[in-house]
Amino acid sequence: MSNTQTPAQKPVVALTLGDAAGIGPELIARLLAQPGITEGANIVLVGDAWLWQQGQAIAKQTVATQVVTSLAEVRGRADTRLPAFLATDTVQAAQVQRSQAQAACGAAVLTVLNRCMDGAKRGEVDAICFAPLNKQAMKLGGLKHEDELHHFAEYLGVTGYFCEFNTLGDLWTARVSSHIPLKDAAAMLSKERIMDATRLIYASLKASGNHSPKVAVAAFNPHGGDGGVCGREEIDIIEPAVAQLRASGIPVDGPFPADTIFLKAQAGQYQAIVTMYHDQGQIAIKLLGFSKGVTVQGGLPVPITTPAHGTAYDIAGQGVADVNATLNAYKIACRMGQAALAR
Template sequence: MNDMQAPVVALTLGDPAGIGAELIARLLARADLVAQANVVLVGDPWLWAEGQRIAGLSVTTIPVASLAEVRGRANAGTPAFLAVDTVAPEQVHRGQAEAAGGRSVLAVLDRCMDAASRREIDAICFAPLNKFAMKQGGLKHEDELHHFAEHLGVTSYFCEFNTLGDLWTSRVSSHVPLKEAAGLLSVERIVAAARLIYHSLQANGVTAPRVAVAGFNPHNGDGGTCGREEIDIIAPAVAQLVAEGLPVVGPYPADTIFLKARDGELDAVVTMYHDQGQIAIKLLGFSKGVTVQGGLPIPITTPAHGTAYDIAGQGKANVDATANAFQIACRMGRTYRSGDSLFGAPTSTTPTSSLS
């Protein structure tokens, strides 16, 4: 790819007590991946050095003084490194979720988002973080997606996608108690979740995504004898999407819809609650899954697994999911940089809150 046309993708090291720095070292040691973007790593120098040591690698980077100077720089085929000072080594205890680590993660991500708002970068790919550490460190939201949305001034619909290879999932409710999931079902939320993933897949290079919607109740409600959500809410939502011109199908029973996905019949599944899709995706390929922060004005991706505190520092971290997250960030970053209207979903008139 021409260096001048390559998207500028910012990478972060994630929670300093986890496996993030090791993962980024393994990622940046692969020339085939680095060649897909103009890469800039943002992180503490000591943590970056530690990640390379744990991975048994030495990665060449070119220092930059600001994210503004990354685009158009000479030697864009070599990763840039923006050194920041967010956490001291003595504040980090490997394998532990602590406020200092959470503050570090927030500081780096906020700096990247500010650069994104100034169009200095085209995508962000962050190494695993820990929500508990971030909440100790000042996170005021239930998760990082809601923090991103507030920081970037998002007022339209947004939700988290989980992906595995060519299969993507979105969900109508997310990080809430399961007992609340039924109350969060509505035609508007299902339509928004399906619309958003359809257009986001287009931004990822899928021209005509095949999207299906899962049911909520056992056996798809058994004709209303085991719940009426499929009849009263989900089927009308699918009908509205079809009327809009989106070739969405469903609802399909949740215990069989992923068989269709596994067999290559679908590009995306809209699920009704968190574990309905997460269990399937993680069983199909835990070490390769990716989380995409859907509906934001800039692509943001991360591996779907966590900080793996239990193996931090042991040199065992598997880079596959991080590599996949980076490649999605590159593809969507190219769409974003081009100004293509397919990036994300068009602003919806329904509803303006996120998928909780």
């Protein structure tokens, strides 16, 4: 997509700087310094001016922007070759101790993300890509939910099924349960949740540009339950869900033992994997490409993406953070934002 197109043809993608004590600001500076970065979207950066300047200094990048005073101005810009910048006032430099989880930083993240979601509700933003945040800081700063996804869903009025997707290149994963104690994972298994997760990742992959994805479903127990000897969840719950999904026309197979399912995906047999709990998929995805992975917030009315890694407090401020995952998250936001704009 070229910048000769009108702004209305390009999705408005809101970028945020993430946790002020982490690597987010420098990552966004490095992202926006990439050649041709505005070709896929009408970008608006939302964040505190001092933090944006600090991020550029750490990354040793200078990025020109066009200042706007509201999200409503962004879509109508005559020239989108420069990112728009909407300055906020959410946290002061004196409140931030680098590399530490702090209430002020968490509250600032929530304020900026809420502002972007307000813009999405008004039709001013087509997709959001946020730099890494810290759940502990956000909870200190007022987050009432187990994670940001549940906050997004409540804020946006979602009543249907939603879940996180983790992606690595052409491979996407979903999970039936997420940020809960492992002892509670079995209680979260149900035919309905497995079917919801599979339908959602299948539809989301198609919205991101993959028109014919195939889905694999993981078993819950070791060795896929060994025919019931090592657990009956596969027989009683997972297999019936897969059969009903296949009968409805979704190309899905399984359940496959979790210790071999990613080998099938690596070989190109499947583009999506539905796992039963958090670490079942996260360990594999992060081993395959920690510095490239993306988290997509699935089931929301606006596409929201972020790099799959965290705030990396151990290297914050050193200017060595890898931008690849952030770039991949931005690209997915552009594709999904374009699809949303076309609807």
